[in-house]
Amino acid sequence: MKLLDFLRGERKKTASVAKERLQIIVAHQRGQRGQPDYMPMLERELLEVIRRYVEVDQDAINITLDRDADCSVLELNVTLPNKDD
Amino acid sequence: MKLLDFLRGERKKTASVAKERLQIIVAHQRGQRGQPDYMPMLERELLEVIRRYVEVDQDAINITLDRDADCSVLELNVTLPNKDD
Numbered sequence: 285m286k287l288l289d290f291l292r293g294e295r296k297k298t299a300s301v302a303k304e305r306l307q308i309i310v311a312h313q314r315g316q317r318g319q320p321d322y323m324p325m326l327e328r329e330l331l332e333v334i335r336r337y338v339e340v341d342q343d344a345i346n347i348t349l350d351r352d353a354d355c356s357v358l359e360l361n362v363t364l365p366n367k368d369d
Numbered sequence: 370m371k372l373l374d375f376l377r378g379e380r381k382k383t384a385s386v387a388k389e390r391l392q393i394i395v396a397h398q399r400g401q402r403g404q405p406d407y408m409p410m411l412e413r414e415l416l417e418v419i420r421r422y423v424e425v426d427q428d429a430i431n432i433t434l435d436r437d438a439d440c441s442v443l444e445l446n447v448t449l450p451n452k453d454d
Contacts, residue, residue, distance in 0.1 A: 290375055304400040306407075311392040325422065333414045337407045364400075 304364040306334065312356045327358055338364050389449040391419065397441045408434060408443050415445060423449050 310326055327347065334340065346361040393415055397407060412432065419425065431446040 303398075305396075305398040307394075307396040307398075309392075309394040309396075311390075311394075313388075313390040313392075326418065329418045329421075330415070333411065333418060336414070337410065 306338070306360075306362040306364055308334070308358075308360040308362075310356075310358040312358075314354050314356075327360075330360065334360075334362065338362075340364065391423075391445075391447040391449055393419075393443075393445040393447075395441075395443040397443075399439050399441075408436075408441050412443055412445070419445075419447060423447075425449065 308330060310330065312326075327349075331345070340362050344363045344365075348359045350357045350359075395408070395411055395415070412434070416430070425447055429448045429450075433444045435442045435444075
């Protein structure tokens with residue numbers, strides 16, 4: 285539940301309006317040097333999966349990718365359209 | 370970068386061996402009551418996407434789903450096989 289609490293705390297800081305949101309985080313920790321980095325392909329495929337469930341505009345998707353020597357973290361933040369939009 | 374720091378801190382507590390890992394977190398915040406919960410379907414599809422890139426045993430996958438009234442958090446933790454396994 286720690287992560288849920290963390291994400292909830294982050295949201296409190298940034299989101300005051302109760303919009304429907306989807307947040308996807310992919311963290312890839314490479315234990316050995318030279319392991320392939322799946323992120324670019326994963327990013328594309330994950331977006332395809334999401335689009336199967338919800339109609340989202342390209343500009344409603346915010347993507348960030350943090351990389352260091354042994355870890356990549358891909359974060360997708362999607363604001364979903366309300367039913368009456 | 371806050372999230373990357375958070376995930377890195379979590380790992381320090383739980384993982385002492387440098388195994389290759391993939392962690393996928395999907396947080397769905399439903400702004401209105403009665404919005405559909407995509408999690409069970411997403412869970413299945415995300416696993417299919419991962420399996421396209423890496424061969425993973427069923428017991429190398431740990432899945433948790435936290436739910437409350439307006440938020441669902443799906444967490445997939447995958448320990449990837451080392452090259453020499």
